[in-house]
Amino acid sequence: MIAGWSLFFNDLTEQLPLVVDGIKETCKLALIVSITGFLWGIIIFFLSLSHRPVVKAITRLYMDFFIGTPLILILFVIYYGLPQSGIHLSSFTVAVTGFTLNVGAYNAAYMTTAYNALNKYETEAAVVQGLNKRQVFLWIILPQVLLSSIPALTNQVINNLKDSTIVFLIQYTEFFARIQEVAATSFKFFHAYLFCRHSVSYWRYLYCRFDPVFRA
Numbered sequence: 001m002i003a004g005w006s007l008f009f010n011d012l013t014e015q016l017p018l019v020v021d022g023i024k025e026t027c028k029l030a031l032i033v034s035i036t037g038f039l040w041g042i043i044i045f046f047l048s049l050s051h052r053p054v055v056k057a058i059t060r061l062y063m064d065f066f067i068g069t070p071l072i073l074i075l076f077v078i079y080y081g082l083p084q085s086g087i088h089l090s091s092f093t094v095a096v097t098g099f100t101l102n103v104g105a106y107n108a109a110y111m112t113t114a115y116n117a118l119n120k121y122e123t124e125a126a127v128v129q130g131l132n133k134r135q136v137f138l139w140i141i142l143p144q145v146l147l148s149s150i151p152a153l154t155n156q157v158i159n160n161l162k163d164s165t166i167v168f169l170i171q172y173t174e175f176f177a178r179i180q181e182v183a184a185t186s187f188k189f190f191h192a193y194l195f196c197r198h199s200v201s202y203w204r205y206l207y208c209r210f211d212p213v214f215r216a
Contacts, residue, residue: 033099041107066105114148
């Protein structure tokens, strides 16, 4: 057992630059989709407040569909399905697009839950004061909704980091893909997957340890 770990870490040391590059790609992807998913979630949430039944129904259907659809299926449809229509996207573009559609639905659902807990008299008072719908949303609703949604939104960022490991299935060379390359040189796949699992868990621990929301 010790010899197996020794062999694995020797290979890991030799390919450390590639592994570090994979870590950078994972962090970059997680950061980008967290931002795009957050912004897209705000847009979906805003549309869900529309007084038009059709718009509300479409946003509700959107959230239900993407929350209920596995992320890997969304990525596969975009990566393997679009080329059938002559649309070819890079692995990175597919990953960002798929994650944004999925994460945006979750974030919109978090915000909707927070909105349902708000005191509706505040929005009514704002309308009486002469604020239009956009001003009420930006100045009254959104700040309170975001404040109440901080724990859920922060947890989603952590999930984005964990879920990013599946993008190796669409040929995106992130951390998990690099670890697999290391494992392939020594056939120590068990050691590689265990190392990968503990690495992601350690990142999550550090995030929770130093994030004020989780320390509170």
